[in-house]
Amino acid sequence: MVxxxxxxxQAAQALGQALRTTDVVQTYLDAQARLEADPExxxxxxxxxxxxxxxxTRQQAGEQLDRAEVDKYYxxxxxxxxxxxxAERNSALSQLKTYFADVALHLSYGLGLDYTAxxxxxxxxxxxxx
Amino acid sequence: xxxxxxxxxxxxxxxxxxxxxxxxxxxxxxxELGRAAARVNADPQxxxxxxxxxxxxxxxxHAWSPEQLEALPxxxxxxxxxxxxxxxxxxxxxxxxxxxGVAFAANAKxxxxx
Numbered sequence: 001m002v003x004x005x006x007x008x009x010q011a012a013q014a015l016g017q018a019l020r021t022t023d024v025v026q027t028y029l030d031a032q033a034r035l036e037a038d039p040e041x042x043x044x045x046x047x048x049x050x051x052x053x054x055x056x057t058r059q060q061a062g063e064q065l066d067r068a069e070v071d072k073y074y075x076x077x078x079x080x081x082x083x084x085x086x087a088e089r090n091s092a093l094s095q096l097k098t099y100f101a102d103v104a105l106h107l108s109y110g111l112g113l114d115y116t117a118x119x120x121x122x123x124x125x126x127x128x129x130x
Numbered sequence: 131x132x133x134x135x136x137x138x139x140x141x142x143x144x145x146x147x148x149x150x151x152x153x154x155x156x157x158x159x160x161x162e163l164g165r166a167a168a169r170v171n172a173d174p175q176x177x178x179x180x181x182x183x184x185x186x187x188x189x190x191x192h193a194w195s196p197e198q199l200e201a202l203p204x205x206x207x208x209x210x211x212x213x214x215x216x217x218x219x220x221x222x223x224x225x226x227x228x229x230x231g232v233a234f235a236a237n238a239k240x241x242x243x244x
Binding site: 001002004007008009011012013014015016017018019020021022023025028029093096097100101103104106107109110111112113115116118119120121 | 131143151153215218221222223227231
């Protein structure tokens with residue numbers, strides 16, 4: 001567990017707080033909050049995520065998935081993506097990702113290293129970051 | 131949000147990115163990674179093996195595997211330095227993400243599908 005020096009921790013907090021005040025992040029957080037406050041939208045997402053995890057687990061275990069089950073997944077995916085609150089959140093998330101990728105790129109230029117690759121790498125990833 | 135406020139917010143993001151990058155670059159973990167990379171590139175054995183592994187004319191088989199390249203002491207030292215920088219970036223990202231209210235690096239990854 002890395003203990004960050006105060007100066008670095010404060011700089012990271014300052015960046016996070018600055019990001020939070022942007023329109024892009026506020027729009028996303030508001031859309032996510034509206035989604036979470038709606039039982040129907042929340043239930044749709046939870047059902048979709050559970051179905052996806054179940055199918056993925058079975059497929060990774062070597063099971064050949066039934067066509068009907070895959071079609072059921074895509075039908076639920078379509079229903080979920082059509083829900084207005086989910087569509088609104090997804091649109092806001094898409095814009096947020098574009099913005100974050102740009103900010104991270106600036107950070108990477110400043111570092112001379114790929115910050116995103118380093119911050120999201122796992123033990124299994126290995127490979128050159130430079 | 132007014133245009134003036136938007137500009138101020140964006141400048142704030144830029145400034146904090148600049149400050150964070152400068153502080154990170156000055157960290158021993160980052161300077162050590164740079165030195166470790168330079169040592170790898172200057173290592174004659176690494177140079178020879180990686181040239182051999184990039185292929186020889188006529189598709190001749192070479193005696194070295196990627197695992198053997200990774201086992202070289204200079205490469206091991208580089209991987210260790212890389213691991214330290216990775217851990218530092220993970221820890222930083224947790225702080226940035228908590229303050230932002232949303233995961234930063236995970237949402238900064240560019241995908242081929244957009």
